Amino acid sequence: MTFINLLRTAWRGALANKLRAALTMLGIVIGVDSVIVMLALGNGARAAVDTNFRWLGSDEVRISERQVNQNGQLVLAGKLLVYEDGLGLPAAVPLVDWVDMSVGGPARVRYGRNVSNLIFQGVTADGLRSLLSSGQVEPAHWAAERPFTAPDFIGEGRFFTPAEVLEGADECVLGWQTANDLFEGDNPLGDTIWVNRSPCTVIGVLIELVPSDPTQRYTSQVNAGVYLPISTAVKDQFASEPAVQIGAHVKDTNQIRQAQAAIATYLRGRHAVEKDEHGNFKDDFDMTTRDDVLGAQLAAARTFSLLLAAMAVVSLVVGGIGIMNVMLVSVSERTREIGIRLAVGAQPLDVVTQFLLESVLISAAGGVAGGVAGILTIPLAASLNQGVAVLEPGSIPLALGVALLTGIVFGIYPALRAARLDPIEALRYE
Numbered sequence: 001m002t003f004i005n006l007l008r009t010a011w012r013g014a015l016a017n018k019l020r021a022a023l024t025m026l027g028i029v030i031g032v033d034s035v036i037v038m039l040a041l042g043n044g045a046r047a048a049v050d051t052n053f054r055w056l057g058s059d060e061v062r063i064s065e066r067q068v069n070q071n072g073q074l075v076l077a078g079k080l081l082v083y084e085d086g087l088g089l090p091a092a093v094p095l096v097d098w099v100d101m102s103v104g105g106p107a108r109v110r111y112g113r114n115v116s117n118l119i120f121q122g123v124t125a126d127g128l129r130s131l132l133s134s135g136q137v138e139p140a141h142w143a144a145e146r147p148f149t150a151p152d153f154i155g156e157g158r159f160f161t162p163a164e165v166l167e168g169a170d171e172c173v174l175g176w177q178t179a180n181d182l183f184e185g186d187n188p189l190g191d192t193i194w195v196n197r198s199p200c201t202v203i204g205v206l207i208e209l210v211p212s213d214p215t216q217r218y219t220s221q222v223n224a225g226v227y228l229p230i231s232t233a234v235k236d237q238f239a240s241e242p243a244v245q246i247g248a249h250v251k252d253t254n255q256i257r258q259a260q261a262a263i264a265t266y267l268r269g270r271h272a273v274e275k276d277e278h279g280n281f282k283d284d285f286d287m288t289t290r291d292d293v294l295g296a297q298l299a300a301a302r303t304f305s306l307l308l309a310a311m312a313v314v315s316l317v318v319g320g321i322g323i324m325n326v327m328l329v330s331v332s333e334r335t336r337e338i339g340i341r342l343a344v345g346a347q348p349l350d351v352v353t354q355f356l357l358e359s360v361l362i363s364a365a366g367g368v369a370g371g372v373a374g375i376l377t378i379p380l381a382a383s384l385n386q387g388v389a390v391l392e393p394g395s396i397p398l399a400l401g402v403a404l405l406t407g408i409v410f411g412i413y414p415a416l417r418a419a420r421l422d423p424i425e426a427l428r429y430e
Helices: 003-014 018-052 083-087 127-134 162-167 176-183 230-236 253-271 290-333 335-343 348-384 395-419 423-428
Strands: 060-065 067-070 073-076 096-111 114-123 137-139 154-157 171-174 192-195 198-206 209-211 226-229 245-250 285-288
Touching: 018 290, 018 348, 018 395, 060 253, 083 096, 083 230, 083 245, 083 253, 096 127, 096 176, 096 230, 096 253, 114 127, 114 176, 114 230, 162 230, 171 176, 171 192, 176 198, 192 226, 198 230, 226 230, 245 253, 253 285, 290 335, 290 348, 290 395, 335 348, 348 395
Parallel strands: 114 226, 171 198
Antiparallel strands: 060 245, 060 285, 067 073, 096 114, 096 192, 096 245, 137 209, 154 198, 171 226, 192 198
């Protein structure tokens, strides 16, 4: 028999009892559905890290104060992270290439009669480099094929120098919208504005920026702001020493764990951190890397994925056993038909192929139905996992391949059993 004839015969056999075939497919449907959702959750965890933690570069160790729960309230575990902590970090830890620090707060910015209420940022001389590495904003109207660098963020004038940051110069750089609001199109360079009650000279203006995430382009205020040297902000804008955000960028990402250990040693010395009764340091700071965030996000998705994986395995095995059972019943019901085929010259391989095709058709139909169910189930699975699920196109062929493999594995025994029937005994079968 030709392959086409065998396929037609298998198709008719699979449709001989539609309800039985549909119930047999149910396990395959659930298994394929679980495989697709499991892969989508894993992809979603990675996508969530890329989207929500884009500001955390692969070479960066973000340092923050540790907080503990006391009587239902979060309080500091020890000392604040202050400007001096970050200032001495590159010299104390040779694995660190550069450090960015920032501090912010509300500001009433005034020039003449024009007033803007916004958030000021105290930053280091590498503030533009940090802005670039965060990936959160990009220049507006920038040609997509042209890469941009940190200096490209400056539209007019310049940014602070390291010396100006160290000496606490009374200078500032304005956001594009803030410059337009205060100076109404006039050149602001060299003029003095007031940030709260402190004067500063405008030395630069950023170009117009847009958020890298298109969904935030109508809500984000990336062009409203004023940037001060962090030492100036600490000196003029706060009544007491403020906590600062510190990001240490390592020279070699392969040594980021060694850098974390060295940073911890440095901060323990500055904060006089002691050991507890178990010999462990009672650190008053936390360090976070991109790998840490990815690991935490993946751990949450992995727990849910393990449940889905177990469900997928059980469902596929149950579905496979169902296919085997149905095919054995089909062989038993069609024993006389098989005997006639063998008696008139059909080869055992033809019989094996026919019943394997029938098994594969059932599993393939279950795989297609499971693929559709998986696509529809992904939003529900993401909401239950409190995360994001991203459908990867390659997961659908993979799930269908698993369904077909299940049909072949569990269909081979009934097919071989049919091919091994004695034609004479089969013709006598009632």
